[in-house]
Amino acid sequence: MQLTYQDGPEARVITVDNSRLDAAIAIKFKDQMRDMTSDGPQRVVVDMTKVDFIDSSGLGAIVAAMKQVPEGRSFELAALSKTVGKVFALTRMDSVFTIHDNVDAALDGGLANAS
Amino acid sequence: MQNAATPLSDQNLQLEIPSDNLSVRQALGKVLSLTLSAEEKSVVEIVLAEVLNNIVEHAYQEKPTGRIDLSVDQSDTGLRVQVQDEGLPLPADLPNAPVEHNLTCEVSDLPEGGFGWLLVRELTEELQYERRDGRNILSFRIPKPEDEQA
Numbered sequence: 001m002q003l004t005y006q007d008g009p010e011a012r013v014i015t016v017d018n019s020r021l022d023a024a025i026a027i028k029f030k031d032q033m034r035d036m037t038s039d040g041p042q043r044v045v046v047d048m049t050k051v052d053f054i055d056s057s058g059l060g061a062i063v064a065a066m067k068q069v070p071e072g073r074s075f076e077l078a079a080l081s082k083t084v085g086k087v088f089a090l091t092r093m094d095s096v097f098t099i100h101d102n103v104d105a106a107l108d109g110g111l112a113n114a115s
Numbered sequence: 116m117q118n119a120a121t122p123l124s125d126q127n128l129q130l131e132i133p134s135d136n137l138s139v140r141q142a143l144g145k146v147l148s149l150t151l152s153a154e155e156k157s158v159v160e161i162v163l164a165e166v167l168n169n170i171v172e173h174a175y176q177e178k179p180t181g182r183i184d185l186s187v188d189q190s191d192t193g194l195r196v197q198v199q200d201e202g203l204p205l206p207a208d209l210p211n212a213p214v215e216h217n218l219t220c221e222v223s224d225l226p227e228g229g230f231g232w233l234l235v236r237e238l239t240e241e242l243q244y245e246r247r248d249g250r251n252i253l254s255f256r257i258p259k260p261e262d263e264q265a
Contacts, residue, residue, distance in 0.1 A: 022164070022168075023168060024136065053160060053164075055161070055164045055231075056165055056228070056229075056230035056231035056233075057168075059230050060227040060228050063226070063227045066225075067222055067223055067225060067227075082157060083160070083161065086157060086158075086161070087230075087234065090233070090234055090238065091234065095218060096222075096225060
């Protein structure tokens with residue numbers, strides 16, 4: 001389980017370095033996310049570029065990660081692969097999360113929204 | 116002891132899988148080595164990962180000594196899959212009961228589980244479950260993506 005982050009002017013971008021987000025790493029994912037979303041910029045964008053596959057446990061971990069974000073902070077997703085996007089759509093979780101095509105789009109949107 | 120993998124032809128597969136996560140992952144790799152489109156592969160991977168993980172986790176309660184029999188047959192209408200195990204039975208009607216999450220709730224009330232069967236039901240057709248002679252027998256078809264049907 002590997003999460004890294006970088007803080008910019010508008011957001012903290014957390015990068016998931018695993019290709020699979022599944023039961024094997026779900027608990028660590030949730031725990032590391034709690035640490036990384038408890039301070040820093042108010043806006044959090046999770047870069048999912050490297051995640052090829054997610055199962056129901058991985059999806060549950062992402063939902064759990066969002067639920068533990070302190071109030072007033074955002075938890076947004078960017079760059080879902082086709083398979084990951086399909087899992088979000090079928091479970092209708094795409095209606096719950098703010099999902100950006102990629103990190104650049106997420107950060108541009110942040111600037112535009114900042115006015 | 117029969118051979119763990121007996122290829123019937125290029126497009127059919129019968130696997131005998133020990134009930135541990137590594138074996139399940141290896142079996143998944145063998146199924147994905149069949150000639151499938153990228154679209155089919157993504158659906159097959161989602162469905163089989165959920166079904167096999169459920170067996171390891173719930174039917175065999177994480178005991179690695181169980182056995183899972185998986186057969187995959189390619190047909191004109193898609194992949195016919197049958198999965199058998201000798202673990203605990205599924206809760207009554209779980210494969211067929213509709214799961215409708217209410218997502219218009221507070222964030223703190225969002226469901227964190229129950230997605231597995233929802234995905235299996237959404238992505239398969241002719242989903243059938245039977246408990247026979249102490250075995251769970253689950254069968255379903257993963258339809259060919261519409262734009263690839265002849």
